[in-house]
Amino acid sequence: MKAPIKWTKLALENLPPHIHGAASSNYELTDPQVAGLKLQVGTTGRKFFWFRYTYRGKKLSIKIGEFGPMTIGEARARAMKARAIVDDGGNPQDERQQQKTMPTVREFAENDYIPKATRNKLTYKNDIAKFRDHIYPVIGDYLLSAVGNRDIQMLLGSLKDKNLSPATINRVHALLSVFFNLAVAYSRIASSPCANIKKQKERGKKEQALSSDQVRNILSVAPNDMNPVASSAICALILTGLRREEILQSRHENLNLVEGTLYLYKVKNGRPRTVVLNDAAIEVFKNVPRFPDSPWIFFGKDPMKPLNNPTKAWHRILTAAGVQHCRLHNCRHSFASMLVNEGATLYQVQLLLGHASSATTQIYAHLASSTLRNTSQLVSNLVAKPQP
Numbered sequence: 001m002k003a004p005i006k007w008t009k010l011a012l013e014n015l016p017p018h019i020h021g022a023a024s025s026n027y028e029l030t031d032p033q034v035a036g037l038k039l040q041v042g043t044t045g046r047k048f049f050w051f052r053y054t055y056r057g058k059k060l061s062i063k064i065g066e067f068g069p070m071t072i073g074e075a076r077a078r079a080m081k082a083r084a085i086v087d088d089g090g091n092p093q094d095e096r097q098q099q100k101t102m103p104t105v106r107e108f109a110e111n112d113y114i115p116k117a118t119r120n121k122l123t124y125k126n127d128i129a130k131f132r133d134h135i136y137p138v139i140g141d142y143l144l145s146a147v148g149n150r151d152i153q154m155l156l157g158s159l160k161d162k163n164l165s166p167a168t169i170n171r172v173h174a175l176l177s178v179f180f181n182l183a184v185a186y187s188r189i190a191s192s193p194c195a196n197i198k199k200q201k202e203r204g205k206k207e208q209a210l211s212s213d214q215v216r217n218i219l220s221v222a223p224n225d226m227n228p229v230a231s232s233a234i235c236a237l238i239l240t241g242l243r244r245e246e247i248l249q250s251r252h253e254n255l256n257l258v259e260g261t262l263y264l265y266k267v268k269n270g271r272p273r274t275v276v277l278n279d280a281a282i283e284v285f286k287n288v289p290r291f292p293d294s295p296w297i298f299f300g301k302d303p304m305k306p307l308n309n310p311t312k313a314w315h316r317i318l319t320a321a322g323v324q325h326c327r328l329h330n331c332r333h334s335f336a337s338m339l340v341n342e343g344a345t346l347y348q349v350q351l352l353l354g355h356a357s358s359a360t361t362q363i364y365a366h367l368a369s370s371t372l373r374n375t376s377q378l379v380s381n382l383v384a385k386p387q388p
Contacts, residue, residue, distance in 0.1 A: 004032045007039075007072050017045035037079040039067060049075040051082045055091045062092050102188070105147065106131075106140040112186065113179050122245040127175055134159060134172050144183055149193050152176060156197070166200035173199055208330050209337040210238075210323070217321035219280075224320070230313035232288040233298040237328070239281040241335030241353050244328060248306045250297045255285060275352075 005011055007029075018026050020043050028050075031037035038050045038061075047067040053060060064070070064078050082092040103111065109131050117124040131140075138155045139147055155176075159169045173194070180192035210218070215238060225231035236247050246264050254263040260282050262275045277285065291303040298307040314328050336353060 005029060007031055007033070009072065012039065012047060012067055012072070015039075015041050015047065017041065018043045031076065031079075034076045034079045034083070036083060037064075037076060049079070051079045051092065053082070053086045053092070055086065055093075060091070060093060102143045102145050104140065105142050105144055106136055108144050108183060108188065109135075109140075109179065113182055116182070122243065122249070126171075130172050130175050135176070145189050147180075147193050149195070149197065152193050152197055156200075160200075166202045170199045170202060173197070208326050208333065210326065210330060210334040212338060214321065214323050215334060215338070218317055218323060221320040222317050225313055225317055227310070227313045228289050229298055229300075229307060230310035231317060232284055233307055233310050234314055234317060234328070234331070235284045236281060236288075236298075237331040238335060239278060239284060240275060241332050241339075242275065243332065244309075248298055248308075251295045252290075252297055253295065255297060257282060257286060 005015075015029070018024075018041050022043075026040045026042045029039045029041070031039070036052050038052055040048050040050055042048075049064040049067060049070065050061050051064055062082065064075050064082075067075070085092045114124065114128060114131075117127050121127070135155070138158060139151055142151065156169055156173055159172060177192065177194040180189070180194050183189045184192055219235055219238065222231040222235050233247055236242070237244065240247070240262075242264075250262060250264075254265060256262075260277045260279075262277060262285075263272070264275060265272045285297065288297060291299050294303040296303070296306040299305070300307045311328060315325075318325065332353065339348070339352065
């Protein structure tokens with residue numbers, strides 16, 4: 001019996017072509033190292049690697065590649081990967097078929113992730129911008145299954161090289177995690193390449209809150225603004241503590257002025273909820289201008305669309321109220337701060353703000369400690385009273 005040929009580059013290059021006119025169209029050599037790996041030699045002298053295996057009692061094979069463009073080492077690596085699939089009870093042909101239909105990162109984002117986010121996420125436009133500016137340029141054309149842990153680390157590292165803040169990098173990281181988890185849920189990939197990648201350390205920032213006097217000044221001058229719809233939206237933001245998009249996406253059909261409630265069907269965490277309005281907020285909703293047939297409480301230039309962004313009105317109102325520049329989002333923090341300062345618990349604030357986790361509400365803990373100290377002082381005052 002002829003000894004098997006040792007597979008070296010030179011040995012395989014020197015193999016003669018298959019004989020013309022033979023019963024078969026090629027002859028085949030077996031790799032002495034990797035079980036199932038074969039080399040077929042045709043009558044033209046071209047040589048191809050194949051992997052042969054048995055699946056559920058059937059003898060099957062897959063073509064791995066042509067010798068020359070593909071090295072022996074690469075062929076063995078692919079054959080061992082296919083062998084691992086067989087050993088796990090799978091069929092490499094199914095795996096290969098799945099790879100043929102595997103979308104790129106860009107395709108999966110635009111066909112699956114973004115449509116889903118558009119339906120369920122208030123901040124979906126921010127996600128679209130992150131894909132466009134940060135993700136597509138680096139891995140957009142990669143097959144979804146080809147993205148590895150190192151690729152994610154390289155992408156995040158490139159953002160650091162652009163001097164983006166740790167907070168911005170962490171938001172991209174979070175988006176990637178959700179994106180690849182969706183790919184896992186849709187059975188496109190087996191696991192997420194974002195696993196075990198640590199987030200950037202963010203410097204804690206103190207959220208600016210308006211004082212109660214500043215809030216009163218803003219509410220007193222807002223009705224005089226040239227845009228009554230935008231100024232009403234700003235007053236509603238201050239008096240409810242809701243997110244900007246939660247207010248701007250509010251519809252008349254979801255407002256109940258008799259019961260003093262506003263139903264939010266489209267919220268950041270995806271959990272619809274009913275907000276209980278205070279008297280001042282109810283007055284704002286009662287007096288906001290209406291446009292016939294518009295479903296939006298705060299309508300835009302096109303009344304059939306919601307108000308896009310009341311930032312210009314916000315700056316005008318701040319100037320009129322004599323308040324130094326602060327973000328519109330600070331209305332939400334101001335609402336929460338006033339609540340805590342007046343004795344509301346962090347749990348109550350969490351419910352009113354619609355925080356999914358109590359951890360988010362903890363930024364107001366330093367205010368709560370002051371309120372708790374005043375409450376605790378009641379005991380001190382009691383025990384300090386002179387006994388009759």
